[in-house]
Amino acid sequence: MTTSQSPTGLPSAAPSGLLDGLETRPSQVWGAVRLVPLVRAEAIHDLRLHPRIHDGPGVVDLGGQRRYLSYIPHGFVAEWTGDGSPAAAYGTQLTDGRPEQEVPAMRLHFHRRMARREAKRRLRFLPLHLALEGYLSLHFNGPAVAWEQWSQRALRQGLSPRVEAAYLGTEIPGLADALRVFEIHPGQCGVLVHLADAPATAFVVPHPDDYRTLHPTLLQDLYGDLVHHYATLMPSVADFRARIADTRIRSLADLREAAVEQTARWADFHDTTMASGLLEQENTWQQVRRMGRFTLSRFLPPFRPRQDNHIGEAITDEHGRTVYLKTFRLSENQVRRGHLLSRLAAHDWHLADTAAELGLTEAQLGLRLETAGFGHLLRQDVLDHYRSRARAGHR
Incomplete structure (x- = not known):
């Protein structure tokens, strides 16, 4: 379908x-x-x-x-x-066969x-x-939605630039x-x-x-x-x-x-x-x-x-x-980025609700966003908090 x-x-x-x-x-x-x-x-x-x-x-x-x-x-x-x-x-047309003039520099x-x-x-x-x-x-x-976890850059510029x-x-x-x-x-x-x-x-x-x-x-x-x-x-x-x-x-x-x-x-x-x-x-x-x-x-x-x-x-x-x-x-990385963005958009960019659907904690989802190249969307203090929770969970 x-x-x-x-x-x-x-x-x-x-x-x-x-x-x-x-x-x-x-x-x-x-x-x-x-x-x-x-x-x-x-x-x-x-x-x-x-x-x-x-x-x-x-x-x-x-x-x-x-x-x-x-x-x-x-x-x-x-x-x-x-x-x-x-x-x-x-492009199907008759020509006299003469090559076009070459341009020495890249245009x-x-x-x-x-x-x-x-x-x-x-x-x-x-x-x-x-x-x-x-x-x-x-x-x-x-x-x-301007949830508190998102950075001012994310709210002003969105995903620009995407590469x-x-x-x-x-x-x-x-x-x-x-x-x-x-x-x-x-x-x-x-x-x-x-x-x-x-x-x-x-x-x-x-x-x-x-x-x-x-x-x-x-x-x-x-x-x-x-x-x-x-x-x-x-x-x-x-x-x-x-x-x-x-x-x-x-x-x-x-x-x-x-x-x-x-x-x-x-x-x-x-x-x-x-x-x-x-x-x-x-x-x-x-x-x-x-x-x-x-x-x-x-x-x-x-x-x-x-x-x-x-x-x-x-x-x-x-x-x-x-x-x-x-x-x-x-x-696979491109699929992962598309999947994360689609699920976030489906939940109005609410991290906790998106994490619950994916079977993750909010901190785990935040770190996945960072791994996918979207870490700049999160406030620095929020991202640091997620990292500290991850480290504490491994001890």
């Missing part, structure tokens, strides 16, 4: 399934990297994506005097038609909001930054080689990336031509420290191969039937086992922009400790089917 909110807080339609309309194909393995192709039976023709390269740091203006600085290697431009007729990717790019309409039926958005903004802005204003680190795809061992040598299937519109058989990201686009163009941008995407450690420290994963018992094969029809059966088993294995943490989590959705019959949204997980938790963004059609998807797996 998924819940959904529009920016105004009103309910809106949420996707019925993240991978609806997509079929998985047998995975391809390179070291600790496993890529699972996603294929559409019928491509989406009236929405197309193409990349816009930024290549450098950028300042994103969120409005309301809120800005943040991040490395933004590329953006996506979505173009759609109003009558369902086929659309060409905006700072300024972006107005995450998703900006550039024309009537053209939208520029920053991939994954929509999803990360949703996570970073989680209860960003801080305590809703999260991530790895560039080029720093993930084996990913560049895997993307370079692996086969792109006919009709492929997406991929599931597993690192040490832990789901790292899902990437889906509307059209096979879009995927061939955007396939290399997976190296420019962001990946969490958890999956980076998995790819770095874990051994190569097994390459599961299909086996068909020859005793049941008496004709080409029998062989074809066995191949279809094995393909269905592969799809069930990838969907129900390999990617279950992503596909089965209960998400909270928020609409970002309407695009004709399509809707750009982002989602947050329920922040389940010691389980897979993925944030992400998606474009869905009027039936809730996924047209575009990009996800980011949170580390």
Whole structure:
């Protein structure tokens, strides 16, 4: 079950399934990297994506005097038609082949909001930054009630600044080689990336031509420290191969039937086992922009400790089917921070009530907040009191 909110807080339609309309194909393995192709039976023709390269740091203006600085290697431009007729990717045009003039110094790019309409039926958005903004802005204003435990900084500034680190795809061992040598299937519109058989990201686009163009941008995407450690420290994963018992094969029809059966088993294995943490989590959705019959949204997980938790963004059609998807797996520390903030907000930031729900003492909860990086939200004398109680409890 998924819940959904529009920016105004009103309910809106949420996707019925993240991978609806997509079929998985047998995975391809390179070291600790496993890529699972996603294929559409019928491509989406009236929405197309193409990349816009930024290549450098950028300042994103969120409005309301809120800005943040991040490395933004590329953006996506979505173009759609109003009558369902086929659309060409905006970057598809003839050139004279002359390279652009190189700029010797790194430039700072300024972006107005995450998703900006550039024309009537053209939208520029920053991939994954929509999803990360949703996570970073989680209860960003801080305590809703000025309980005595909270510091003046917490009451005035909330959680500002929020900082999260991530790895560039080029720093993930084996990913560049895997993307370079692996086969792109006919009709492929997406991929599931597993690192040490832990789901790292899902990437889906509307059209096979879009995927061939955007396939290399997976190296420019962001990946969490958890999956980076998995790819770095874990051994190569097994390459599961299909086996068909020859005793049941008496004709080409029998062989074809066995191949279809094995393909269905592969799809069930990838969907129900390999990617279950992503596909089965209960998400909270928020609409970002309407695009004709399509809707750009982002989602947050329920922040389940010691389980897979993925944030992400998606474009869905009027039936809730996924047209575009990009996800980011949170580390355990990021899940812990999201879980603590969510439970505090659910209890109006009352420490004692939140601690009781979590089965902790108020002092234990205060020290957990400090460990999670939120110690500055508590008054110094209150935090010192919690530390002294913890020390006394160990004696």
